[in-house]
Amino acid sequence: LGSELYPYKGVLDLAANHCLAQGTNAWTAIDHTCYTVETAGSKGFLTLLPIYLDHIFFPTLSDQAFQTEVHHINGDGDNAGVVYCEMQARENNAESREEHAIQAAVFLNDCGYKWETGGIMENLRTSCSNEKVKAYHQKFYRPENLDVIICGEVSVEQVFNAVLSVDDRVAATAFGPYSRPWTGPVELFNAYSTTDVLFPAKDEDNGRLSITWKGPRLNNLEMIEAHSILWDYMTSTSAAPLVKSLIDIPEPLCSSISVTTEDYPTTLLTVIFKGVKPGKHSDVKEIVCKTMKETHQGAIDMARLRNRIKNSTSNFSDRLENDPSEVLAELVITDMLYGGEDHSELSTFVEVFSVLDKLKVETENYWKVILQYYMEEPNVTINSIPSIKCMEELEANEKERVAAQQKALGEEGLAKCKKNIEDCTEFNEKDIDLVEDIIDELPAPTIGEGISFHPLKTSNAMKDHGIFTHEIDSDFVRFHFTLDTDHLPVDDKALLGIYSKLFCDTSLIYRGKEISYEDAIRLKEQLFLNASISVSGSEIVSFSEIVLHSFKFAVDDMEECKDFIKSVICSKIFTEDRVETAVNKMISKIAVKLRKAKHVLSAISTVTRFRGSCKSSRNMVSELSMLESFKEDIPTLVKRMESLQQKLVNGNKITLHVISGKRILDSHFSNENLIALKDFYQLSKPTIPSRLPSFFKRTNTEPPQLLKVVPTDESSYLMLAHRIDVGYSHQDQVAVALFAEYLGQLEGVLWKQIRGQGFAYSYDLYNSPANGSLVFYLGRATNVSKGYLAAKEAIDKIIAENDLEETQIETAKGALACGIIQKYETPSGSAITNIINIHRDLPLSHDTDTLAKIVQTGKEELLAVCKKYFKPIFSGNANLVVCCPTNKKNEIVSDLAGLDLSVEVIDDVRKYFDFLDSPENAKDAAME
Numbered sequence: 014l015g016s017e018l019y020p021y022k023g024v025l026d027l028a029a030n031h032c033l034a035q036g037t038n039a040w041t042a043i044d045h046t047c048y049t050v051e052t053a054g055s056k057g058f059l060t061l062l063p064i065y066l067d068h069i070f071f072p073t074l075s076d077q078a079f080q081t082e083v084h085h086i087n088g089d090g091d092n093a094g095v096v097y098c099e100m101q102a103r104e105n106n107a108e109s110r111e112e113h114a115i116q117a118a119v120f121l122n123d124c125g126y127k128w129e130t131g132g133i134m135e136n137l138r139t140s141c142s143n144e145k146v147k148a149y150h151q152k153f154y155r156p157e158n159l160d161v162i163i164c165g166e167v168s169v170e171q172v173f174n175a176v177l178s179v180d181d182r183v184a185a186t187a188f189g190p191y192s193r194p195w196t197g198p199v200e201l202f203n204a205y206s207t208t209d210v211l212f213p214a215k216d217e218d219n220g221r222l223s224i225t226w227k228g229p230r231l232n233n234l235e236m237i238e239a240h241s242i243l244w245d246y247m248t249s250t251s252a253a254p255l256v257k258s259l260i261d262i263p264e265p266l267c268s269s270i271s272v273t274t275e276d277y278p279t280t281l282l283t284v285i286f287k288g289v290k291p292g293k294h295s296d297v298k299e300i301v302c303k304t305m306k307e308t309h310q311g312a313i314d315m316a317r318l319r320n321r322i323k324n325s326t327s328n329f330s331d332r333l334e335n336d337p338s339e340v341l342a343e344l345v346i347t348d349m350l351y352g353g354e355d356h357s358e359l360s361t362f363v364e365v366f367s368v369l370d371k372l373k374v375e376t377e378n379y380w381k382v383i384l385q386y387y388m389e390e391p392n393v394t395i396n397s398i399p400s401i402k403c404m405e406e407l408e409a410n411e412k413e414r415v416a417a418q419q420k421a422l423g424e425e426g427l428a429k430c431k432k433n434i435e436d437c438t439e440f441n442e443k444d445i446d447l448v449e450d451i452i453d454e455l456p457a458p459t460i461g462e463g464i465s466f467h468p469l470k471t472s473n474a475m476k477d478h479g480i481f482t483h484e485i486d487s488d489f490v491r492f493h494f495t496l497d498t499d500h501l502p503v504d505d506k507a508l509l510g511i512y513s514k515l516f517c518d519t520s521l522i523y524r525g526k527e528i529s530y531e532d533a534i535r536l537k538e539q540l541f542l543n544a545s546i547s548v549s550g551s552e553i554v555s556f557s558e559i560v561l562h563s564f565k566f567a568v569d570d571m572e573e574c575k576d577f578i579k580s581v582i583c584s585k586i587f588t589e590d591r592v593e594t595a596v597n598k599m600i601s602k603i604a605v606k607l608r609k610a611k612h613v614l615s616a617i618s619t620v621t622r623f624r625g626s627c628k629s630s631r632n633m634v635s636e637l638s639m640l641e642s643f644k645e646d647i648p649t650l651v652k653r654m655e656s657l658q659q660k661l662v663n664g665n666k667i668t669l670h671v672i673s674g675k676r677i678l679d680s681h682f683s684n685e686n687l688i689a690l691k692d693f694y695q696l697s698k699p700t701i702p703s704r705l706p707s708f709f710k711r712t713n714t715e716p717p718q719l720l721k722v723v724p725t726d727e728s729s730y731l732m733l734a735h736r737i738d739v740g741y742s743h744q745d746q747v748a749v750a751l752f753a754e755y756l757g758q759l760e761g762v763l764w765k766q767i768r769g770q771g772f773a774y775s776y777d778l779y780n781s782p783a784n785g786s787l788v789f790y791l792g793r794a795t796n797v798s799k800g801y802l803a804a805k806e807a808i809d810k811i812i813a814e815n816d817l818e819e820t821q822i823e824t825a826k827g828a829l830a831c832g833i834i835q836k837y838e839t840p841s842g843s844a845i846t847n848i849i850n851i852h853r854d855l856p857l858s859h860d861t862d863t864l865a866k867i868v869q870t871g872k873e874e875l876l877a878v879c880k881k882y883f884k885p886i887f888s889g890n891a892n893l894v895v896c897c898p899t900n901k902k903n904e905i906v907s908d909l910a911g912l913d914l915s916v917e918v919i920d921d922v923r924k925y926f927d928f929l930d931s932p933e934n935a936k937d938a939a940m941e
Contacts, residue, residue, distance in 0.1 A: 014078040014441065016064075017071040021448045022078070022441045023760030025068050030824035031452050032057025033460065033831045036759030037065065041130045044195055044277070044350055047342075053834040054465075055167040056458040057827075059175045066161075066179045070154060070186075077437040079143035081769060083132075088431025090419030092138055093771030093795045100131050102728035102774065102793035105407060107212040107221055107608075111285075111397045114210045115225055118393040119281060122200040126277065155188040160349045164338030166465055195350060201227060201279060207298075207394040213407045214399030215724050219268070219604050220289040221397035222297050226390050228280035231351055232358055235368050236383075237274075238325070240282065242372065243383050244272045245321045247308070248284065251518050251594075252317060252534040258304045259286070259297060261594050266293050266300065268601030278351055288601035294396040302388070309384050313377050320538035326369045327542035331565070334487065335839045404724050411727070412900045438770060449820035457823070460830045461864040469843045471857055475687050479696030482682060483672040483847055485840035489542065490568050490673045490681075492578060493848060495699065496560040497666035498627055501657075506630035507639055508657050509548045509560060511595055515654070516546040516562075519591040522584035524576055530591055533580075540574050541566050544581075548627060558627050559852070560661065568677050579694060583662045587654040589647045596640050596650070603637045610726035610896040611792060613922065618732045618894045620926055621717050622786065634926050668699040670851075672844045699852060716892040720906060721919045722899050728774075729897035729905065731791040731801060735886035741782045741853050747866040748874040749780045749787075749882055755817065755825040755875065756883075762807045762821075767791070772800035780882075783853075787886050797895055798908030805887035805912075811879055817872050826867050833860050889913050 014022045026036040033053040040047055048069060052058040084094040092101075103109050113129065120127040132141060163172060229236035247255050248270045259266045268288025275281040286297055332340050344363060352358040422430065470484040498506060517537045519530050528536070537544050543565040562582060566574045606612045616632040623629040643650040669690060671682055690696070739745050756762045757778045767776045774793035781788060791800045811817065837843045837860075850859050885891070893914060897905050902918065909916050919925045 015073040016068040026759035027824045030828040032061040033827045035828045053831045054463045077440040080437045084137045086430045098774035110212045114395045205391045209396045211400040211403040213404030217399045222286040223395045225283040225393040228282040467840045471847045478691040479668045483844035487674045492564045493670040494562040495668045513546045514595040520586035521580040523580045603633045610723040614730045614896045665697040718893040720895045720916045724899045728793040729797045731797040733789040734786045735891040748878045752875045754829040766803040772796045
């Protein structure tokens with residue numbers, strides 16, 4: 014929102030886009046705030062860095078900006094503001110209430126670790142002020158308390174020259190006495206405690222339970238790694254003791270187990286159990302203690318534990334290969350917060366490999382001593398319990414509070430609130446022409462020039478045999494198998510979720526012998542750095558109709574890996590007990606997701622737009638109904654799964670992509686070896702869709718306009734989708750993508766009209782070429798109707814004026830180009846991008862060609878696509894879905910009616926989906 018040298022809203026993010034970035038970003042953890050930017054190339058980075066630092070050290074922090082960005086009361090008497098929107102969406106969900114309860118129980122004294130970083134809504138309304146924000150900034154935003162972490166190809170000398178002017182100003186500023194944060198006393202719990210926490214829910218079926226222990230000291234790397242590996246052993250995969258005792262049982266007590274660690278001076282380790290059944294919290298805790306005791310008294314599976322160590326080593330290697338900047342940033346941030354002044358402790362954080370090597374040879378007793386610590390050390394237990402009464406009280410209290418606020422303000426007060434926020438917005442947007450002048454004067458990197466791409470060589474010489482090779486800088490081998498599902502009936506596509514859940518989690522025929530699911534898991538952990546499956550959720554898809562199997566392994570293990578992969582794809586044995594376990598897990602997880610408005614929104618939008626596709630068949634509502642019906646007839650489901658496996662592997666629809674380094678490809682993947690792979694896996698030339706599948710092009714003259722109440726969410730969500738057939742190769746695709754970026758870029762048109770006025774925390778407007786849709790989205794909204802209207806009016810204004818801001822066209826070009834270039838940020842990411850282009854039937858030069866087209870696209874082309882494609886999305890003839898809390902339903906229906914949108918309220922989404930799947934509608938959906 015401006016700085017001393019650049020006192021205008023929008024300069025920073027528009028400058029970032031101008032410098033080939035996608036705006037700036039930030040996150041706030043308990044103990045630090047981190048501001049980030051990623052630019053394509055160093056030229057733009059060096060231009061942006063001093064501007065960014067000026068905003069960090071010398072922000073304007075105006076009272077007007079506080080009201081729009083943090084909190085205000087709008088003309089309707091509702092509370093709004095960007096931060097308020099964010100907290101409204103999450104303050105009362107199960108995760109946040111659980112986290113607050115943990116913090117209150119763990120930290121006994123008044124220290125910073127126990128507070129909510131985003132602010133409590135009541136405090137945002139009543140006690141938070143701009144004066145407090147300014148005081149906070151003055152106290153903590155100072156050079157002694159700042160690290161600048163730079164990863165990329167840029168010289169130290171260039172960086173110092175770029176920040177010299179900022180450094181001089183900082184040196185001349187009197188910041189006052191300094192006290193290093195997080196050095197005061199912290200009093201942690203020293204006794205067992207159990208707290209019940211209610212959270213609002215429309216049903217009381219699935220709760221949560223968390224157990225928190227004090228972990229090792231942060232500077233004890235060996236113990237940090239050892240404790241992490243032990244809990245990985247206890248909780249990861251179906252072979253883990255706690256999974257066996259709590260989930261893989263006839264009547265599961267929870268649906269999933271995860272482990273989190275907070276990296277404070279004394280670390281905190283929390284084990285979280287989701288989907289806990291009603292009244293079973295104490296049973297879960299009791300079985301956890303019992304399982305830990307039995308594991309301690311029995312024999313630890315040292316082979317499996319060492320596999321977990323091997324996986325930790327491989328995963329760290331993988332992160333260093335594919336995301337070194339994030340790894341290094343994490344290490345430096347931790348050292349900055351808790352390391353010594355001389356940074357000597359930084360070296361202890363990077364000795365991961367030697368520590369893991371040491372752990373490989375530790376004895377069983379070593380691990381039992383660690384386990385015993387958790388058996389004897391006091392812990393904090395939080396029982397998070399879903400409550401209909403809590404939901405009803407929360408809704409009633411909020412409705413009463415807002416009504417009282419509106420009454421207290423009266424018509425005159427509401428008018429003042431409306432005028433106030435309009436004045437604040439006008440103040441924030443003043444001197445917009447000066448902003449554009451500043452941006453225009455900044456040196457601009459040339460799109461596509463000065464970028465160092467990773468070496469990549471893709472060969473399609475064997476494509477007729479169903480194999481592509483991708484040469485990158487890597488010491489590992491990656492196999493990506495794509496299985497086309499276009500030939501599957503809709504009923505079979507609906508089973509793909511269960512199919513993916515049983516990936517490496519059921520018995521197999523391996524090298525001619527049947528092996529148990531435990532042995533299958535053990536082999537997977539032993540052989541692979543990564544082994545996963547994705548169904549219509551991976552980026553390596555054409556039109557979301559591909560099942561992707563991905564494997565990463567060391568070349569020395571290749572023969573065993575090849576055999577195991579074939580077993581996983583072709584020879585799974587679907588036993589009734591494993592299938593039933595998978596069904597139970599999925600039912601519990603879906604029930605939890607149904608409490609989240611954004612998931613419900615996605616399900617409704619997907620099923621009403623794409624019936625007959627993998628995406629639609631696997632929507633969570635229909636999937637839940639199907640799973641519940643099969644739960645009473647597991648033998649039939651087993652037969653269906655066996656049939657599905659045969660259809661997938663016998664349909665001549667499997668393609669293999671091999672990614673590795675030159676040495677490995679040359680020595681292990683000759684043409685002769687590749688042909689052998691083709692025969693071994695029954696590979697075929699990839700099926701390339703020449704057009705959108707029928708379910709995406711289905712005639713929809715009267716698209717539904719629907720509203721569903723999700724009472725467990727305090728924010729509203731909107732998704733508006735209009736069918737356009739602008740594919741990746743379409744002549745208008747670049748102009749459509751660029752105009753969407755123009756509208757949606759940070760500090761752009763929609764940012765100002767939607768987020769800037771506090772209507773929603775997040776928004777998006779994008780073309781989805783694979784799905785044939787232009788989509789408008791609002792998330793965590795306080796007023797979806799005004800957000801919708803703001804977007805509509807913004808487009809109408811552009812058409813009426815027949816003009817666009819040249820500066821913002823250029824910044825949009827920078828942001829769009831950066832997004833394309835970022836796909837090539839890592840060696841494996843570069844190869845994945847080529848795979849995507851292959852399956853979209855695009856030339857490998859598609860992205861570089863697109864960069865050139867971005868440069869050439871001008872105002873006239875953008876105005877043309879605005880009129881042709883973007884105006885119709887707000888014409889009332891698009892697929893509209895809104896999810897909102899109960900107390901917003903009538904208001905939203907009324908407001909949308911005023912916009913000529915007649916919204917049908919869905920009381921029971923499952924019945925509505927059953928109606929859509931009725932024979933008459935199913936026949937409708939199949940028609941072209």
